[in-house]
Amino acid sequence: xxRNTSKRILxxxxxxxxxxxxxxxxxxxGHTVFAAAxxxxxxxxxxxxxxxxxxxxxxxxxxxxxxxxAVGEVDVLINNAGYGYFGPIEVVSDQEARRQLDVNLFGxxxxxxxxxxxxxxxxxxxxINVASVAGRACLYFGGWYNVSKFAVEAFSDALRMEVxxxxxxxxxxxxxxxxxxxxxxxxxxxxxxxxxxxxxxxALREAGVMKTGYTIDLLSKPSTVTRGIVRAVKARRPRARxxxxxxxxxxxxxxxxxxxxxxxxxxxxxxxxxxxxxxxxLNKRT
Numbered sequence: 001x002x003r004n005t006s007k008r009i010l011x012x013x014x015x016x017x018x019x020x021x022x023x024x025x026x027x028x029x030g031h032t033v034f035a036a037a038x039x040x041x042x043x044x045x046x047x048x049x050x051x052x053x054x055x056x057x058x059x060x061x062x063x064x065x066x067x068x069x070a071v072g073e074v075d076v077l078i079n080n081a082g083y084g085y086f087g088p089i090e091v092v093s094d095q096e097a098r099r100q101l102d103v104n105l106f107g108x109x110x111x112x113x114x115x116x117x118x119x120x121x122x123x124x125x126x127x128i129n130v131a132s133v134a135g136r137a138c139l140y141f142g143g144w145y146n147v148s149k150f151a152v153e154a155f156s157d158a159l160r161m162e163v164x165x166x167x168x169x170x171x172x173x174x175x176x177x178x179x180x181x182x183x184x185x186x187x188x189x190x191x192x193x194x195x196x197x198x199x200x201x202x203a204l205r206e207a208g209v210m211k212t213g214y215t216i217d218l219l220s221k222p223s224t225v226t227r228g229i230v231r232a233v234k235a236r237r238p239r240a241r242x243x244x245x246x247x248x249x250x251x252x253x254x255x256x257x258x259x260x261x262x263x264x265x266x267x268x269x270x271x272x273x274x275x276x277x278x279x280x281x282l283n284k285r286t
Contacts, residue, residue, distance in 0.1 A: 007126075007233065008032045010067075010074050012058060012111065013081030014051075015042035017180035018130065021222040022078065022229045027051045029230065034071045037081070056081075058107025059099075064114055073122075074115045076233055079108040080130040084145040084186035086210075087193040088203070096193075097144045104148035109155060116163065123167040128232050129156045130173045130225075133248050137255035140267040141190055141199075141206050160240060171232045172241045175225045176248030183214030206271040220245040 009026055013019040014035035020043070023035040027049045035043045036056035043053035054070050057063040058081050068074070082104045085096055112127055119125025134142055135149030153172065160170035177183075187210040194203035213219065228242040243249060255263055 005234070006030050006032065007075040008034075008071075008073055009076040009078065009233070010034045010036060010054075010071050010115075011078040011080055012036045012056060013130075014046070014053075015039045017182065018175070018178065018222045018225045018229075019078075019080040020046065022080070022226045023051050024049050025223075025226045025230055026233065031076075031233070036067055036071075058111065059102045061110065064107075064110055068114055073118060075119075075124070076126045076128065077111060077115050078128045078130070078229060078233075079111060081107060082130070082148075084134075084142075084182055084189070085193075086141045086145060086186045086190040086206075087143055088141060088197070088199045089143050091193050091197050091199060092144055097147075100144045100148050101151070104145075105151045105155065108152060112159060116168070119168050120163070120166045125168040126171065126233065126238070127156075127159070127163075127168065128171045128173060128229060130175070130229075131156070133174055133176050133243065133251045136174065136252045137263070138267070140271055141203060145186070157240075169238055170240075171238045173225065173228055173232065174241055174243035174248060174252075175220075175228075176243065176245035176251060177213065177219040178222055178225055178245050179214060179217075179219040180222060181214075183210050187211045187214070202268070202271055209271055218246065 009031050011019055011023050011033065014023045015037035019035070023033050023046055027033040033051045034054050035046050035051045036054045037043060038055065038057050040053050040055050046053060054067050055063065056067040085092065085100050108129060115125070129152055131152045132149045134146050135153040138146045156170050156172045163170060187207040190203050191207045194200045224245050228244045232238045232242055243252060
């Protein structure tokens with residue numbers, strides 16, 4: 001008898017970018033997919049592929065409960081919702097820092113807690129958390145975004161050990177540079193929050209480099225990450241970590257082997273406006 005490999009999947013942050021692309025791909029492979037985000041209207045095109053859009057604010061417990069009531073049993077939870085607020089530690093407000101952690105970490109944790117009882121009762125389940133190479137290596141002015149992604153790494157490692165005896169897998173997806181609106185939004189945040197501060201000049205240079213990087217064709221497409229997510233869903237015994245996308249492997253490697261102060265210097269050096277011009281010219285040649 002052929003084994004039924006179709007899963008009931010909930011993916012958050014599916015209104016654009018990686019989440020939108022992954023929801024579409026998983027539905028096309030025969031899975032029952034629920035795409036969740038605050039902006040439901042942006043997910044309506046996914047209905048064409050059999051995806052069901054669901055409203056969800058990961059920072060609101062009532063919204064989480066309503067979403068899971070609409071979805072029902074979840075075989076695979078893909079925590080993809082998140083955003084990046086770049087800015088110096090000294091400048092970013094406590095309110096914005098808490099929001100970064102509320103969305104990227106505590107919202108993710110709340111969803112995990114909500115689906116775990118059902119998975120444990122069935123003796124199977126899979127939680128896939130989308131982190132970032134920024135959870136393995138600090139980026140210049142990444143600040144609280146780095147903190148949130150490092151925390152997702154530790155949270156996932158701890159959770160994996162705790163729930164493995166119940167037949168539940170926990171997987172980390174660690175994308176590198178992916179061409180989405182994420183980088184443009186993060187660059188805008190960086191420019192806005194440093195205006196008139198001691199960090200304005202270097203922050204504007206870094207924001208300019210980020211905007212150049214996220215508007216040219218050297219970064220990977222969201223479909224690159226989607227392929228990693230699909231592998232993590234399909235695998236009988238998934239790896240603990242999948243890293244993919246521009247620079248993902250090399251960033252992790254060099255951050256591991258280089259002296260810390262040298263890494264710091266390289267990160268600051270990459271904010272030089274000449275780097276953006278060089279990368280832009282390289283992109284035109286390719």
